Amino acid sequence: DTGVSQDPRHKITKRGQNVTFRCDPISEHNRLYWYRQTLGQGPEFLTYFQNEAQLEKSRLLSDRFSAERPKGSFSTLEIQRTEQGDSAMYLCASSLSGADTGELFFGEGSRLTVL
C-alpha cells in the first residue's frame, strides 16, 4: 500500500471558482478525516467519515464546503465560490477503528491558493 494519496497537490484558482480535492485513504482504513492547515498553525479538523457516513463536521466547515465519501473508499472535498481566506493546505488522513494508537495517517496535502 502506498499510503494516503491526495490530488491535486497544488491548485491555484481565482476567487469565486469552485475547486474539488480527492483523497484515497489506505485501503483497509474505514475512518477518513479532512483537516485544514494554514502557515504557522497546526491542522484544524474539518470533518470525519466512518465508512460512507459523515459523522462529524466542524463549525469551520461553512455551507460552501461539502465532503463526500460515496462508497466508503475515496473522498472528495469541494469548496464552492472560493474566497481568499480559503487558501490553505487541505490534509486528508485515514485510520482504522480499534487501532491501538489512534494514529492518523496523513496524505501529503492539497495546497490551495485563491487569487
Added chain:
Amino acid sequence: SQKIEQNSEALNIQEGKTATLTCNYTNYSPAYLQWYRQDPGRGPVFLLLIRENEKEKRKERLKVTFDTTLKQSLFHITASQPADSATYLCALPAGGFKTIFGAGTRLFVKA
C-alpha cells in the same frame, strides 16, 4: 474550550545535544496524547502515543513524558541530528472522533 499550547518560537540546538519541546493543554483531561513530526510541505507523521496512566514512553532516541497534574507533555530527542530538523506537533483526542493539534514547534539542529 480545549486549547493546546506549544512554544511558537523555533528551537535551535547543536547536533548531539538533547532537544526538549513542551506541550501544555487546558480545559481538558485527555486519555492519551500524541506527537507527530511534520516536514515542510508534507503531511504530519505519527511518532508516539502516551496514555494518561503512563508517566514516560521511549522509542529509540525519543522520550515523551505526560504529567496530567501539570497538564503538560515534554518531548525529548536525544543525540539530535540535522535530520531531526522539522516541526513537531502535539495532538489530543477532543471528543467524538476529532483530534486537535497544537501549532507545533519548529526544531533546527545545526551540524
